[in-house]
């Protein structure tokens with residue numbers, strides 16, 4: 530096996546196919562893995578690496594044991610996080626990317642994938658109404674890092690000297706209390722400081738209270754501070770709420786502040802005629818994060834940051850390196866606008882998906898997720914034992930059942946290998962947060978979730 534012919538990979542691909550066959554069967558028959566005690570994981574899975582090579586049969590067994598006992602995020606019982614499912618054609622793209630093992634920094638080693646990434650970035654820019662010449666973007670290793678790039682661009686746009694001289698001013702970021710935690714982390718990475726993030730309160734729907742923002746910015750300016758970035762969220766991680774981009778854009782314009790829209794979760798609504806109104810005003814933002822690995826079913830990770838100001842992207846991220854950039858021009862050397870040096874090819878899997886199903890297919894995926902959430906919400910509304918906490922047009926359906934602790938039931942459900950669903954909180958309430966992110970599921974899968982949830986609740990001593 531392992532040492533056979535140069536790059537043949539035949540034996541390894543056979544192993545791959547065997548294990549995947551088993552995995553696909555198990556996903557249907559036994560959709561939730563019982564993980565067991567994490568303290569015993571090293572022994573259960575024979576994790577330690579040693580000095581001696583392993584025999585083929587043993588190696589195959591260890592591999593199978595690990596893979597077949599890993600949480601099954603593509604199963605019909607996974608509603609736990611903002612990713613899930615397995616879109617076959619996007620998975621095909623991902624598998625081929627792994628085989629190609631290129632790096633996206635230059636045309637010299639990326640070849641046509643450079644054109645593919647550029648096409649996707651341009652298409653997103655076009656969809657949100659950015660002009661083709663001035664706009665640009667790149668793929669980052671996740672939504673948190675896309676958001677980080679927005680902080681860096683906003684910071685440098687505010688004061689170009691910071692990247693040379695370091696931080697000499699107290700810069701301030703504004704976002705809502707429901708914003709993703711990457712905003713605080715990014716403030717530390719960018720030298721802004723967590724204490725310089727202002728969290729605006731939210732209304733009952735989880736949207737930022739925009740009225741206060743104007744006042745807070747004016748007060749900070751009067752104190753000699755430097756407001757430079759407003760981070761809007763589309764949709765919030767727990768409730769799936771969309772901030773009012775139009776209103777925030779007016780305030781950003783008035784104070785000359787960069788407006789970023791964190792659409793890592795809900796940004797994919799731009800593909801839906803029915804739901805894109807949730808991002809009304811998106812063309813006015815300075816930058817926008819969208820994660821196809823969440824609502825569009827593309828394998829992790831796939832996150833895109835686009836900006837209206839391509840020149841700022843270049844100024845913030847380009848760095849000369851004569852050993853790397855050897856010809857072809859900056860438009861084809863994507864490393865010049867990237868956070869990273871070596872960069873995996875996250876574009877191809879999204880392209881294989883988009884190319885095969887077309888924009889109409891992406892729209893269907895998004896609409897299906899909202900539809901499945903409607904089915905779940907209707908179920909909860911109709912059954913008196915449930916309390917609903919979330920609202921229409923969100924793919925996060927938050928509820929409680931009877932007076933059972935959401936934390937206890939969610940943990941017990943996964944420990945017992947029944948269902949994977951998480952819990953969240955908003956203001957004073959804590960609840961089960963059920964998310965529809967797998968567009969291949971059907972209405973029957975949603976109803977089945979509730980039936981199994983109730984059966985488990987009745988059978989378990991809470």
Ligand SMILES: Cc1ncc(COP(=O)(O)O)c(C=O)c1O
Nearest residue numbers: 611671672673709764766793794
């Ligand atoms: C609103 C929002 N922004 C950013 C992120 C971070 O994205 P990633 O997990 O790709 O880093 C998430 C993840 O759930 C999110 O919900």
